[in-house]
Amino acid sequence: MLLALRSLYESSGPPPAEPIDTGVLVWPVRANARDETIEEYGYLTSILTAHDGSEQRIQRRRHPVGALEFSYACLNVTHAQASMNLLYAHRADRWVVPHWYHPRRLLGDVGAGATTIGVATPGAPFQDPLGLGLYVVLWKDPRTYEALPIDAVSVSNITLQVGPEKNWPAATTYVFPARVGILTDAARPQWDSSKVLTGRLRFTFDAVEEELVISDEGAIHIFGDVVEPVGG
Numbered sequence: 001m002l003l004a005l006r007s008l009y010e011s012s013g014p015p016p017a018e019p020i021d022t023g024v025l026v027w028p029v030r031a032n033a034r035d036e037t038i039e040e041y042g043y044l045t046s047i048l049t050a051h052d053g054s055e056q057r058i059q060r061r062r063h064p065v066g067a068l069e070f071s072y073a074c075l076n077v078t079h080a081q082a083s084m085n086l087l088y089a090h091r092a093d094r095w096v097v098p099h100w101y102h103p104r105r106l107l108g109d110v111g112a113g114a115t116t117i118g119v120a121t122p123g124a125p126f127q128d129p130l131g132l133g134l135y136v137v138l139w140k141d142p143r144t145y146e147a148l149p150i151d152a153v154s155v156s157n158i159t160l161q162v163g164p165e166k167n168w169p170a171a172t173t174y175v176f177p178a179r180v181g182i183l184t185d186a187a188r189p190q191w192d193s194s195k196v197l198t199g200r201l202r203f204t205f206d207a208v209e210e211e212l213v214i215s216d217e218g219a220i221h222i223f224g225d226v227v228e229p230v231g232g
Contacts, residue, residue, distance in 0.1 A: 025090050026178075027201065028142040029083050031100035035071035035200070042066075066205035068097060068181065073198045079142040080197035084189060091183055096147040097203045098137045098176035099125060106170035107156065110138070113163035118156060119175045126153045126177045135178040136160070138168045147178060181205045 031037050042065045046058040074080035102125065107118030117136070121127075126136065134150035136158055146166065152159040181203035189199035 025086060025093055026096045026137060026145055026147045027086070027098070027203075028139070028145050029072040029074055029079065030098075030139075030142075031070035032073045032198070033101075037071075037101055038067075038069040040067040040069075066179070066181075067184075067202060068099070068179075068205070069185075069200070069202040070100065071198065071200045073192075073196060074142065076195055080189075080191075080195075082143060083197070087183075087186060087189070091186070095181055095183060095203060096135050096137065096178045097181045097205075098139070098178040100176065102177055104175040106138075106168065106173050106175060109170050110164060110168040110173070112166050115151075115160045115163045117158050117160065117175070119158055120156060121153055121158065122155060124177050126150065126158060135180070137176040137178045138164060139174045139176060140168075140172050179205045 048056040048058065050056070072083075074083050102123070104119050104121070104124060107120065110117045117138075119126075119136075126134070135147050136150055137145055137147050139145040146164050146168075148164060149161040150158055151161045183201060184204045185202035187200040189197050192198050
């Protein structure tokens with residue numbers, strides 16, 4: 001189940017205590033391309049071994065769990081202080097985490113409230129085979145961004161469940177696919193100079209919905225994305 005929310009964080013004035021429509025936050029600082037970005041996936045299966053030694057593998061998870069680890073660099077004091085506030089105040093919360101290495105540009109300006117945005121989607125994970133939360137992040141800088149839940153994706157358009165709060169000009173806006181994750185590890189931020197703050201983060205992505213599915217083999221529960229027979 002997608003979380004239907006929007007998160008808007010604008011650059012005018014001091015950082016607000018909470019982004020608009022709280023519940024899920026956005027990590028707003030782009031990954032530092034000078035350091036390694038690590039994306040991982042994990043699978044879960046049961047293995048049945050026959051007398052002849054052959055194996056049958058039974059899926060226990062509908063989707064692989066995922067993780068994303070990257071470094072970041074805040075290049076001025078304002079962005080650094082805002083980022084540290086987010087980390088210390090909301091470390092245990094759920095985050096919308098952009099895939100920073102899949103940047104796209106808008107194909108045209110996007111007005112406030114528009115539910116369709118033009119963007120070239122091939123090659124970027126805007127469609128979500130992992131079931132981990134479909135989001136698009138419109139981003140100008142670490143103080144100006146907006147996260148919006150996706151309804152549908154085509155080759156050149158993304159349809160949103162809700163439109164943005166503000167206008168987004170194509171000339172200054174990046175578009176990132178994003179997933180919902182939990183911050184599981186964060187290296188202590190360090191000041192490389194009087195203005196530059198660096199650190200490293202690791203987020204994990206899990207599908208968290210619970211539902212009952214009727215299949216050819218009978219009913220199964222899906223809880224925390226792990227598949228179990230009913231009554232098992």
